[in-house]
Amino acid sequence: MSDSQTTLEQIQAWMLRVVTHPQGAEAGLRATSRDGLPGGVARPDQLVPGNSRLTPAEQLQIYAFMYFARLVEVLQMEYPTVRFLVGPEQFEQLARGFLVAHPSSHYSLNRLSVAFPAYLRDEATEFEHRTFAVALAEVERAMEDVTDEQRDEPLASEALTEIPHDRWAGARFRPIRAMRLLELSHPTSQFMNAVQQDRHASVPSPEPTVVCVYRPNNIVFRKPISALRYRLLTRLIDGQSLGEAVEAIVMNDSIDPAFLAGSLQEWFRDWAEDQVFAAIEFDGP
Numbered sequence: 001m002s003d004s005q006t007t008l009e010q011i012q013a014w015m016l017r018v019v020t021h022p023q024g025a026e027a028g029l030r031a032t033s034r035d036g037l038p039g040g041v042a043r044p045d046q047l048v049p050g051n052s053r054l055t056p057a058e059q060l061q062i063y064a065f066m067y068f069a070r071l072v073e074v075l076q077m078e079y080p081t082v083r084f085l086v087g088p089e090q091f092e093q094l095a096r097g098f099l100v101a102h103p104s105s106h107y108s109l110n111r112l113s114v115a116f117p118a119y120l121r122d123e124a125t126e127f128e129h130r131t132f133a134v135a136l137a138e139v140e141r142a143m144e145d146v147t148d149e150q151r152d153e154p155l156a157s158e159a160l161t162e163i164p165h166d167r168w169a170g171a172r173f174r175p176i177r178a179m180r181l182l183e184l185s186h187p188t189s190q191f192m193n194a195v196q197q198d199r200h201a202s203v204p205s206p207e208p209t210v211v212c213v214y215r216p217n218n219i220v221f222r223k224p225i226s227a228l229r230y231r232l233l234t235r236l237i238d239g240q241s242l243g244e245a246v247e248a249i250v251m252n253d254s255i256d257p258a259f260l261a262g263s264l265q266e267w268f269r270d271w272a273e274d275q276v277f278a279a280i281e282f283d284g285p
Contacts, residue, residue, distance in 0.1 A: 010038030011047055018060050023100065025064035026057060071099055074109050075116065078144050081136045081188075082120075084195045085129055085203070094124055110148050117141050132191075132203055135184040139192065142180040142213040143220050149178040154216045154275030160268055163280070169243030170283030173236045178215040179276055181230060181237075183208070189224050216275035223274075228255065229267055241283055 014032055021028030038047070048056040075095040076083055083091040098119045104112055117137035120130065127133070154176055163171060187209045194201035210230040213222045225233070231253065235245035246264075250257050271277060 007038060014038045014047065015060070015063075019063040019067050020103070021064070025060040028064070029057060029060065068096065068099060071104060071109075071112060072096060075113055078113050079116065079137055079140045081140060081192050081195050082133050084201070085133055085136060085191075086127060090127060094120065094127070097124060110144070113141065113144070129203055131206065132186045135186040135188050135209075136192065138182050138184060139188050139211055139213060139222060142182055142211075143222065146178040146180060146213055146215040146220055149215065151178060151215070151217075152176040152278035155272075155277045155280065157272035157275075159280060160272045160277075167282050169241065169246075171242050172239060172281045172283070173242070173277045174279040174281070175237050175276055176214065176216060176278045180213045181234060182211045182213065183230075184211060185209075187224065189222065192222070212276075214274065214276055221274070228253075228260070228263070232267070233271075 017032050018025055018028035021031060048059055051059075054062075072092055072095045075098070076091065079091075086094065098113075098116055101119060101123055102115050106112065117134055120137055121134045124130075185208065186206055187204050188211060191201045191204060193199075208227070210225050210227060211222055212225050212230075212233075213220065215221070228249070231249055232245055235248060236242065240248070246257075246260060249255050250260065
């Protein structure tokens with residue numbers, strides 16, 4: 001590799017550090033100057049000469065602004081309901097605060113906002129409707145996650161209806177990978193639907209809620225489910241057979257066996273329609 005190529009790569013790396021510095025281009029200039037400038041130059045203006053209208057620092061500040069504007073735009077696209085709830089200005093403040101606290105470190109922008117719900121909950125300065133915003137953010141993050149998740153071929157509904165009666169207890173169900181179960185502080189579905197449909201949206205009162213976010217094909221779905229259905233489904237996802245899961249719920253949660261047995265048919269009919277299982281294995285011969 002020639003000296004000119006080395007210098008070009010060094011300059012590119014230096015500019016990247018400057019314009020992506022979480023505290024802005026001026027802070028990036030100070031930090032990189034302390035570490036030594038590429039090519040042995042003494043001043044940044046020897047690398048970015050400026051022009052008749054802009055100083056080198058002003059040019060770099062424009063690049064830095066565009067960089068952060070693009071990242072904020074990604075967050076706006078991924079969390080539209082949170083943005084609607086808190087308002088555009090508050091959302092931009094939260095987004096920029098998040099980007100300063102959690103600078104982009106992954107080559108893919110798909111992973112940029114993984115920690116955004118936790119940031120809203122644990123780190124952001126207090127703001128109105130904070131706990132509800134966290135619940136919305138968790139759902140919208142899960143929707144991004146299942147969109148990016150590898151797709152499994154879901155079981156046909158006939159695969160469940162054709163299970164012999166005496167094999168149900170020993171059946172183990174493998175879920176599709178593009179599914180997330182969320183325990184939330186607030187119900188979110190009505191608010192999200194209203195925002196999506198440009199209708200009036202009212203902030204709900206706090207109420208423990210479980211939401212299933214899943215993608216059996218090319219469409220992402222989200223739906224609230226009961227706490228009891230959630231407890232059974234999580235046990236099945238953890239690898240328990242249906243018999244083991246039912247027994248544990250009856251023993252640990254003091255659920256009436258007759259009530260649970262009566263619910264299973266409805267639940268499995270829904271799961272078959274939703275295509276949330278990818279495979280079934282059976283205990284025994």
